[in-house]
Amino acid sequence: xxxxxxxxxxxxxxxxxxxxxxxxxxxxxxxxxxxxxxxxxxxxxxxxxxxxxxxxxxxxxxxxxxxxxxxxxxxxxxxxxxxxxxxxxxxxxxxxxxxxxxxxxxxxxxxxxxxxxxxxxxxxxxxxxxxxxxxxxxxxxxxxxxxxx
Numbered sequence: 001x002x003x004x005x006x007x008x009x010x011x012x013x014x015x016x017x018x019x020x021x022x023x024x025x026x027x028x029x030x031x032x033x034x035x036x037x038x039x040x041x042x043x044x045x046x047x048x049x050x051x052x053x054x055x056x057x058x059x060x061x062x063x064x065x066x067x068x069x070x071x072x073x074x075x076x077x078x079x080x081x082x083x084x085x086x087x088x089x090x091x092x093x094x095x096x097x098x099x100x101x102x103x104x105x106x107x108x109x110x111x112x113x114x115x116x117x118x119x120x121x122x123x124x125x126x127x128x129x130x131x132x133x134x135x136x137x138x139x140x141x142x143x144x145x146x147x148x149x
Contacts, residue, residue: 004100007032008109013041014050015065024054033075033100038111040069042091063091063111070094070109092120 007027014020014037027035042050042062051058056076063069068091074080083097083104093110113120 004033004103004105005031006034006036008036008038010038010111011041012039013066015041015046020050020053027073028055031075033078034107035073036107036109037071037073038069038109039063039067040071040091041065041067042069042071059085059087059094059096061087061089061091061094068092068111070111072096072107072109 007030009023011019011023014023023037040060040062041064042060043065044062046062047058047060050071054073054076056078057074059072059074059082061070070088070091070093072094079100081099083099085097086095088094091111092113093108096107098105098107
């Protein structure tokens with residue numbers, strides 16, 4: 001299997017159809033296998049519509065229609081198996097274990113609070129001990145840890 005390609009974006013809201021189409025088109029043109037998106041502003045009602053527009057599987061941790069929300073998009077033809085997921089109930093993070101060929105991937109996509117929140121920070125300490133931070137832009141953090149069987 002070739003290397004997996006990842007991308008990560010702070011969308012600052014994806015509720016507008018035109019904005020989603022531009023982003024989804026960009027992602028398809030660039031052939032990313034997995035994309036992590038923070039600040040989607042997604043709700044339960046958006047899931048099926050956005051997944052249909054994307055053409056592949058999307059995993060969500062929904063926020064509200066005006067804040068929070070993260071999602072993980074898998075390229076439509078990617079052959080993978082989800083082993084475990086953990087979703088924050090208010091759209092702050094997704095923790096996911098999945099397998100591609102003989103590689104097991106643990107992926108964490110976090111959208112942190114704009115203001116210091118000790119409760120959220122304590123909840124995430126485990127992530128910081130276990131994973132390698134690969135992107136940190138203000139409140140948006142994408143964390144990735146790879147292992148092989």
